[in-house]
Amino acid sequence: MNTSSPALLDARVVLQRGDLNLDVELSVQRGETVAIMGPNGAGKTTLLYALLGWIPIQSGWVLVDNDIFEAPGQDEVTPTRERELGMVFQDGLLFPHLKVIENIRFGTNKDDDLLDLLQTLEIFPLLKKYPSELSAGETQRVALARTLAARPKMVLLDEPLALLDLSARSNARNMIQTALQQSLAGALLVTHDPADAFALAQRVLILEGGRVTQFGTPDQIRAKPKSRWVADLMGWNVFYGVGQGSSVGLESGIEFATAEANLSGKAMVMISPSSVALFVERPSGSPRNSWLCRIRRVEYLDGLARVSLFGPLDIYADITLAAASELDLTPGREFWVTVKATEIQAQVLKTE
Amino acid sequence: MITADNGLTRCEKNVIIGLLATMLLASCTLWGCGQREDATRVFVASSMTDFIEELIAVDGQNGSANATDVNIAGSGTLLLQINEGARADVVILAGAEYMEELNRTGDFHPPTEFAMTKLSIVIAPDLKDKDLTVRDLWSGKFQGAMCVLSAPCGQLASQYAASQNLDMADLSLEPNVRAVLAKIERGEVDFGFVYHTDLLSSTAGVAEVQGSGASKFSTSYSFAVSNNLKHSAQAQSLTNAITGEVGQRILEELGFNQP
Amino acid sequence: MNRLPIGVRILAVLSFGFVSLPLLSLLWRVPWPRLWTLVASDTVTDALFLSLTSSVFAALLALALGVPLALQLSKMSGFAASIARAVVVLPMILPPVVGGAALLFAFGRNGLVGSLVADVSGVVLPYSISGVVLANTFVALPFVVITVEGALRAIDPRYALAASTLRANSSAITFRVVLPMVRPAVIAGGFIAWARALGEFGATITFAGNIQGKTQTLPLAVFVALESDREAALAMSVLLISVSLIVLISLRERWWPVR
Numbered sequence: 001m002n003t004s005s006p007a008l009l010d011a012r013v014v015l016q017r018g019d020l021n022l023d024v025e026l027s028v029q030r031g032e033t034v035a036i037m038g039p040n041g042a043g044k045t046t047l048l049y050a051l052l053g054w055i056p057i058q059s060g061w062v063l064v065d066n067d068i069f070e071a072p073g074q075d076e077v078t079p080t081r082e083r084e085l086g087m088v089f090q091d092g093l094l095f096p097h098l099k100v101i102e103n104i105r106f107g108t109n110k111d112d113d114l115l116d117l118l119q120t121l122e123i124f125p126l127l128k129k130y131p132s133e134l135s136a137g138e139t140q141r142v143a144l145a146r147t148l149a150a151r152p153k154m155v156l157l158d159e160p161l162a163l164l165d166l167s168a169r170s171n172a173r174n175m176i177q178t179a180l181q182q183s184l185a186g187a188l189l190v191t192h193d194p195a196d197a198f199a200l201a202q203r204v205l206i207l208e209g210g211r212v213t214q215f216g217t218p219d220q221i222r223a224k225p226k227s228r229w230v231a232d233l234m235g236w237n238v239f240y241g242v243g244q245g246s247s248v249g250l251e252s253g254i255e256f257a258t259a260e261a262n263l264s265g266k267a268m269v270m271i272s273p274s275s276v277a278l279f280v281e282r283p284s285g286s287p288r289n290s291w292l293c294r295i296r297r298v299e300y301l302d303g304l305a306r307v308s309l310f311g312p313l314d315i316y317a318d319i320t321l322a323a324a325s326e327l328d329l330t331p332g333r334e335f336w337v338t339v340k341a342t343e344i345q346a347q348v349l350k351t352e
Numbered sequence: 353m354i355t356a357d358n359g360l361t362r363c364e365k366n367v368i369i370g371l372l373a374t375m376l377l378a379s380c381t382l383w384g385c386g387q388r389e390d391a392t393r394v395f396v397a398s399s400m401t402d403f404i405e406e407l408i409a410v411d412g413q414n415g416s417a418n419a420t421d422v423n424i425a426g427s428g429t430l431l432l433q434i435n436e437g438a439r440a441d442v443v444i445l446a447g448a449e450y451m452e453e454l455n456r457t458g459d460f461h462p463p464t465e466f467a468m469t470k471l472s473i474v475i476a477p478d479l480k481d482k483d484l485t486v487r488d489l490w491s492g493k494f495q496g497a498m499c500v501l502s503a504p505c506g507q508l509a510s511q512y513a514a515s516q517n518l519d520m521a522d523l524s525l526e527p528n529v530r531a532v533l534a535k536i537e538r539g540e541v542d543f544g545f546v547y548h549t550d551l552l553s554s555t556a557g558v559a560e561v562q563g564s565g566a567s568k569f570s571t572s573y574s575f576a577v578s579n580n581l582k583h584s585a586q587a588q589s590l591t592n593a594i595t596g597e598v599g600q601r602i603l604e605e606l607g608f609n610q611p
Numbered sequence: 612m613n614r615l616p617i618g619v620r621i622l623a624v625l626s627f628g629f630v631s632l633p634l635l636s637l638l639w640r641v642p643w644p645r646l647w648t649l650v651a652s653d654t655v656t657d658a659l660f661l662s663l664t665s666s667v668f669a670a671l672l673a674l675a676l677g678v679p680l681a682l683q684l685s686k687m688s689g690f691a692a693s694i695a696r697a698v699v700v701l702p703m704i705l706p707p708v709v710g711g712a713a714l715l716f717a718f719g720r721n722g723l724v725g726s727l728v729a730d731v732s733g734v735v736l737p738y739s740i741s742g743v744v745l746a747n748t749f750v751a752l753p754f755v756v757i758t759v760e761g762a763l764r765a766i767d768p769r770y771a772l773a774a775s776t777l778r779a780n781s782s783a784i785t786f787r788v789v790l791p792m793v794r795p796a797v798i799a800g801g802f803i804a805w806a807r808a809l810g811e812f813g814a815t816i817t818f819a820g821n822i823q824g825k826t827q828t829l830p831l832a833v834f835v836a837l838e839s840d841r842e843a844a845l846a847m848s849v850l851l852i853s854v855s856l857i858v859l860i861s862l863r864e865r866w867w868p869v870r
Contacts, residue, residue, distance in 0.1 A: 054772050080775035087776040093769055097791040106787070107777025150777050371618050374625070428838025495738055497820065502838030524738055524820030525827070525835060531817075539721045540737055541820075 008032070008154055008186040012060035013050045022046055022210040025060075028154065033180060033187040035201035037194070039229055042207045044190045048156045051188070052087060053080040065153050086152030086185075090159040092139035094131035100142050101127040107150030114149050120179050121145045137168035144176060148183050155180065155187040161196055173199055194233055198222070206230055224345060231270040231345075237315050240349075243267035248346050254312055256339075257288040258346040266349040273306065275343035276317035278327060279336040290338045298329045305329065309337060392420050392586040393439060397427045397446040398528050399469075399505070399547060400573060404444070406602050411593045420590065426528050428502040434459075441587045444575045444594075447504030451574050460576040466594055467608040469547040471508045471569040473561040476539040480559035484543075486516065489561070494542035496523040497532045504571040505529040509545035512569050533558075547571075552607040572611050634852065641845045649846035657824040658832035659850060662809060665740055665828060669747030670805035676748070677755030677804070678797060682785065684756065685763035703753040710749055711817025718745060719818070742819035743826050747808035754807055755800040762796030763789065802862065809855060 009028040016022070022043040028034045036044050049055040051062055053069065061071040064085065069078040094103045100123065104114065118124055121141045131139060140160050147155055160176065161169050177200055180187050191197050197204050198218040206214040206227065214226040225231040231238045241250040243263025248256045256269050283290060293311035300306075305324040307317045315337060319327070327335070396404045401424055408420060423430070423440075427450045434440055434457065443460065445451050451463045475484060489496065498520065499506035506525065513520045524541065526532045532544040537556035548567065551560055575594060581587055593599050600610075615623075642649070649655070684696060702710050718725040718736045729735050736742045766789065774784045790797070812830040819826040821835065829851050836844035 049772075052772065052776060054775075080772065081778045081780060083776075084778075085776060087773065089769060089773065093767070093773045095770065095773075095788055095792070097794065106774070107779070146777070152776070368618055371622060374622060426838065432838065432841075500821070500835045500838070502835065521824070522822060524822045526821060527816060527834070535820075538715065538719065540715055540719050 006030075007063075008065060009051070009188070010061070010063040011051060013047055013057050013062070014059045015046070015050060015055065015057050017046060017055065020046060020210055022050070024205075024207065024210070024212055026205055026212070026215070028186040028188060029202075030186055031181075031184055032203065033189055033201045035189045035191055035197035035204045036207055037191060037197055037204060037230075037233070038207035043210045044207055045158055047207070048087070048158055048188065048190060051156065052085055053077060053083055084151075084153045086147035086150060086155040088140070088143050088147050088155065088157040088160045090162050092131070092136075092143035094134075094139060094142055094146070096131050098131075099127070100129050100131070100134070103131065103142060104146045104149050106146060112149065112151075114145075116182060117145055117148055117179065120182060121175055135168075136163045136165075137172050140164065140172060141175060144179060148179060148185075151183075152185060154185050155183070157187060157189045157191075159190055159192065161191070161193065169196075176200060225270055226347065228268060228270075235273060235316065237271040237273065237276070239269040239271075241267055241269060243346065243348055246341075252312065254291070256344055256346065257341045258344045259342045260346045263346055263348055268347050268349055270345040270347070271315070271339055271343065273316040273318040275339055276315060277338050278307065278317055278319060279338065280327065282336050283338055289341060289344070290336055292334055293337045295329060295331045295333050295335065297331060298324075300324075309335065311337075313337065392441045392583055392590065393423065394420055394590065395423045395425075395430045395434070395438075395440040395443045395445075397430065397444055397504075397573070398424055398530060399446055399549070400444050401530075402553065402606055403467075403599075403602055403608075406606075407593055407599055410602065411598050420586070426503055439578075441578050441581055441583070442575055442590055443578075444573060446573055447507065447571050448574075449507075450504070451576065454576055459578060459580060461579050463574040463576040464591070464595065465572050465574040465611040466599070467603050468570050468572040468611045469549045469608050471505070471512060471566040471571075472546055472548045472551045473543060473564045473566050474533070474536050474546050474551050474554075474558045475543045475561055476536050476541070477557035477559075478539055479542055480557065484561060486518070486561060486564045489543050490518055497526050497535050497541040497544040498523045499529050499532060499545065500525045500527060503528055505532070505545060505547060508569045508571055512545070512566050516565070549607040570609075573608075637845065637848055637852075641849050642842045645842065646846050646849065649843045650850055652843075654823055654827075654832055655829075655843070655847055655850065658827050658829045658847070659854070661740065661743065661824075661827065662829040662851075663854070665743040665747055666805050666808035666811075668744045669751055669808040669811075670801050672744060672748045673751040673755045673804040673808075674797065674801050677752050677800065678759055678790070680752075681756045681759035681763060682789070684760050699756050700753045702750050707750055707811065707813025707815075708817050711746060711814035714746055714749055714814065714818040718742075737818055738820045738822060738826060740819075740826065743815055743828060746814040746818040747811045750811055750814050751804035751807045754803040755797075758800035758803060759793060759796050762793040766792055802859070806855065806859070809851070 006029070007027040008030045009026070011027070012025040014023045020041065020043050024043070024047055026034070036047065038044055046055060050057050056077070057070060059072065062069040063071075064083065067078070068074060069083055095106065098106065104118075104123070108114070121144060123141060123145055126134065126138055126142060131142070134142065140163075144160065157176075161172055164172055173196060180200070189196070189200055201218065203215065203217055204221050205212060206221070206229070208227060208229055214221060214230060221230060222234060225234055225236060228238055239248075239250055239256070241248040241256070243265060245263060246258055246261050248258060248263060248267045248269050250256075258269070291312045293309040293313055293315065295307060296310050297308045298305055300321075303321060305319045305321060307319060307329060309315050309317065317337065394404065404422060408422070423433075425433070427445045427447060430443065430445065431450055431453055434443070434454065443454060445454060454460055455463065473486065473489070475489075488494075498509040501507060501510060510520060526535065529546050529550055533546050533550045533554060535541045536544045536546070536558050537554060543561070545566070551558065575591060577587055577591060680699065684692060684699070687695065705713070715737065716722050718728070720726065720729060720735055720737060725736060734741075736745055770788055770792065771784050774788045779787065810830055811828070812834060815826070815828060816831055816834070821827050821831050827835070829847055833844050833847045833851070836847060
């Protein structure tokens with residue numbers, strides 16, 4: 001804990017709640033958006049509630065803008081309403097008995113100017129409506145406006161886009177981005193959609209089973225997933241085997257050569273589908289990491305072909321459409337599958 | 353969904369079971385499960401409660417009170433029940449008017465008067481040393497109570513009031529004489545019209561207003577026997593007990609007078 | 612539209628018949644040609660006026676007392692809450708007459724609190740319209756508490772969290788969020804309390820007495836008349852039923868918690 005930290009939020013949250021054993025340390029810089037991702041039950045929402053002071057923490061600290069809300073040896077815990085943290089709930093949670101404008105005005109001073117906010121979030125046509133008359137997308141915009149109108153030092157968003165359909169989503173995402181930039185507040189965004197996380201956040205925190213498994217920029221996460229869950233999320237190929245020196249051997253006898261050294265014991269191998277190359281002839285220069293596999297299925301996605309192969313290795317390869325048109329990707333055909341050793345992420349698994 | 357053998361879902365079965373149970377319950381209510389049809393049914397005016405209970409307790413050994421169902425209510429209510437078809441073998445009512453009405457149904461033998469009691473004005477325990485007269489009670493400082501006019505005790509009180517030129521509008525009309533007495537005993541009202549017998553039965557220290565002239569007004573009790581009896585022997589035995597030595601002794605103990 | 616199983620529909624019809632049949636039979640007996648003359652008497656108009664005023668005041672008082680109680684109960688859990696809830700609901704279960712007697716012991720002239728109040732302020736609650744309102748409130752209060760607390764517990768607690776993050780303190784959460792959200796339940800509770808108070812008999816006659824023009828509400832007047840003048844009693848019942856039906860039908864959704 002560093003009290004002179006320039007971070008907007010500096011917190012360590014330790015608490016036990018049911019099956020969940022949460023121990024998270026995180027920071028958010030001024031104007032920064034940090035996304036929190038993780039499987040269900042990882043403690044994402046609990047973490048937000050703890051930061052708000054809605055769920056008590058058992059140890060750790062919560063500092064916002066150098067105000068100490070909770071810290072070891074401090075008896076007095078700052079109540080939620082004095083924390084100046086805004087919260088946007090998954091379902092918006094607008095007050096059903098109040099019109100949109102009354103909802104937005106709930107936490108504001110009488111003469112606060114909301115013009116820019118209402119314009120950015122396109123709320124003017126909704127002002128006189130009741131929450132029950134709004135669509136899911138409109139509800140989330142109003143919920144965000146209500147939160148930002150109270151001028152919080154920081155905004156917490158709990159899956160704000162989860163209930164929106166795909167078409168409304170990118171529009172809402174853009175609005176949230178603009179609104180967050182305008183408000184200059186920091187934000188913590190819980191989401192399960194990597195598209196939201198990577199579009200809105202400068203850093204992404206991966207929370208699994210109450211622990212942080214990775215905390216880095218979207219590029220870092222994309223380039224080097226550190227856990228099975230993230231690798232799956234990115235659509236990566238994941239294998240388990242036994243590490244020895246720089247290689248990992250699978251039960252099937254397949255051996256991966258990696259750029260790592262000193263691997264030993266149980267290890268996980270992660271390979272991005274875009275790092276997997278297909279050749280009709282066996283490549284001559286690179287004898288390692290080459291296997292003869294058969295095509296099972298081909299899916300054409302946005303700008304690329306995703307090829308599912310089987311054989312000694314079950315693996316996905318992402319091929320550009322140009323490359324795909326040169327190759328004859330008929331199911332049943334055989335191809336040489338190769339991966340550069342430097343493109344293979346290998347990681348020793350902690351034994352517990 | 354789990355399907356039972358006969359093709360009904362468990363949910364539908366529950367509904368059917370519920371329906372059957374309801375039918376059973378309804379038929380029970382309408383046909384009278386558990387009504388003791390062989391018992392002699394006695395309808396008793398509420399001011400006779402003590403008497404009939406004691407009579408049954410004392411005379412029970414003789415068998416007269418065996419299998420006796422006692423229904424206690426105000427005389428007016430009893431009449432309403434009988435008029436609406438309730439079966440009564442023996443009816444004990446207060447006041448001659450109600451007896452006449454009962455007679456008009458034609459279902460009963462001519463009544464027999466067996467006791468009478470007088471009207472009393474009674475004051476609350478904490479007023480008994482103040483030596484109050486009726487005029488004092490009507491000075492506006494005191495709250496009074498009497499029976500509703502449909503009860504014989506209420507009729508007596510209003511006859512008394514008419515004779516004395518007293519305005520009864522501010523008195524609370526209680527459902528029966530027991531309620532009047534209870535309120536006087538607790539001091540919730542200052543005075544009230546009850547029967548002399550109730551005054552005697554009270555242990556709470558209430559006192560009678562002397563020289564009020566209320567004792568000139570009295571009501572009589574009589575019984576009538578149904579002329580459509582199923583168990584005439586039992587009913588006969590009960591009426592014999594009332595008019596006989598046992599009944600008269602109990603009446604005297606309770607402070608009733610001979611008619 | 613999705614239809615209910617036949618069994619449920621049959622039961623629904625039976626139960627509606629069970630409720631409406633006695634009411635129809637009552638209307639069957641009403642002396643319609645003489646209705647107006649019977650209803651226009653002083654006794655009836657006094658009683659109607661008294662019933663309407665006292666039941667409205669009782670409903671308002673039950674709301675004023677019941678809503679804070681419901682708020683408190685909704686925050687409580689565990690054994691203490693179970694006990695508190697059982698005590699609050701007791702007046703619903705208690706025979707109203709017992710409730711009236713209990714009120715006398717507490718607020719009567721010689722009651723625990725009543726004697727103190729009488730000494731200090733000279734106000735005596737029984738035998739006054741305040742007594743009627745108090746008795747009605749006593750029996751109507753549980754209906755408000757149950758209705759409102761049920762609604763309070765159904766509110767997502769995150770609404771309070773949302774309000775807190777918008778800088779609302781506890782009174783803002785209560786008055787700007789929670790209470791407005793349960794407004795339909797508060798209104799419904801008020802109407803159910805009013806309906807209960809309008810028909811209240813036992814606690815009123817026991818606690819407030821039965822003085823014509825002062826504490827004799829319509830149900831009390833019906834009771835008095837039932838034994839002396841059946842036709843008048845029926846006429847008053849029709850009046851009571853009509854007034855209630857007019858109010859309940861004209862306010863439909865406001866008292867029946869639809870949605």
